Amino acid sequence: MGWLYMQSLGGHAGPREYLDNQFTHEDEQLKSRVLRSAIVRRVYYAAIEHLRPGDAREVWACICLTRYNRKARDGYIFGYKDMEESMGPYSYDCPAAVLDLLTTTDNENALAWRAKCREAAVQRRTLAAKPKPKPGQIIIFNLPVEFGNGTAFERMEVVAHPWHKRGVLFRAPGRPGFYRIPGVCKLDYRLETPSA
Numbered sequence: 001m002g003w004l005y006m007q008s009l010g011g012h013a014g015p016r017e018y019l020d021n022q023f024t025h026e027d028e029q030l031k032s033r034v035l036r037s038a039i040v041r042r043v044y045y046a047a048i049e050h051l052r053p054g055d056a057r058e059v060w061a062c063i064c065l066t067r068y069n070r071k072a073r074d075g076y077i078f079g080y081k082d083m084e085e086s087m088g089p090y091s092y093d094c095p096a097a098v099l100d101l102l103t104t105t106d107n108e109n110a111l112a113w114r115a116k117c118r119e120a121a122v123q124r125r126t127l128a129a130k131p132k133p134k135p136g137q138i139i140i141f142n143l144p145v146e147f148g149n150g151t152a153f154e155r156m157e158v159v160a161h162p163w164h165k166r167g168v169l170f171r172a173p174g175r176p177g178f179y180r181i182p183g184v185c186k187l188d189y190r191l192e193t194p195s196a
Contacts, residue, residue, distance in 0.1 A: 003067075005079040015068050015078055019044050023062060028053075035059060035101050040093040042066050044080065047101035059103045061085040061094060061110070085110040092120040127185050133168055134191075135160040142188040147179055158191075 012018040037046035044064040144152040161167030169178040
């Protein structure tokens with residue numbers, strides 16, 4: 001399915017509330033309600049319960065890519081593209097609280113998507129638990145980090161970023177200038193704090 005755009009959220013507080021309402025409805029054939037939802041990095045994830053007369057209860061995952069811009073020039077402030085887990089979406093940040101509500105399935109695409117989401121959650125927890133470089137420490141990489149100017153370093157000093165309160169830069173011992181290392185926490189390293 002393609003993208004759907006609208007000029008208002010219909011009185012809802014935000015995109016999540018709007019989408020929760022879109023996927024909650026009831027008629028003689030189907031009762032659908034959102035049990036839990038979250039927006040992570042502009043992707044909406046929801047556990048949606050379907051109850052049909054005479055059928056077993058089913059809870060499946062809905063995934064919506066979202067775009068929200070209250071100041072859109074064309075007036076279309078919100079758009080979304082909805083998918084469901086059996087379509088094999090490429091967004092894997094679904095919170096465990098949503099995944100835990102899903103009923104069993106034998107759909108291979110849905111099972112693969114659920115497994116990738118669980119794996120991504122483990123990786124996020126591992127990265128979050130990893131010690132972050134702090135100014136004054138020495139960072140020692142398992143493999144040299146290569147930079148665009150042709151240099152590579154295994155050992156660097158961590159220094160405070162002059163314009164970002166919580167940011168850091170890196171300086172090679174005995175060399176002028178500072179280096180940025182985007183995604184440094186994804187690299188293998190150890191930290192040393194020099195004795196005073």
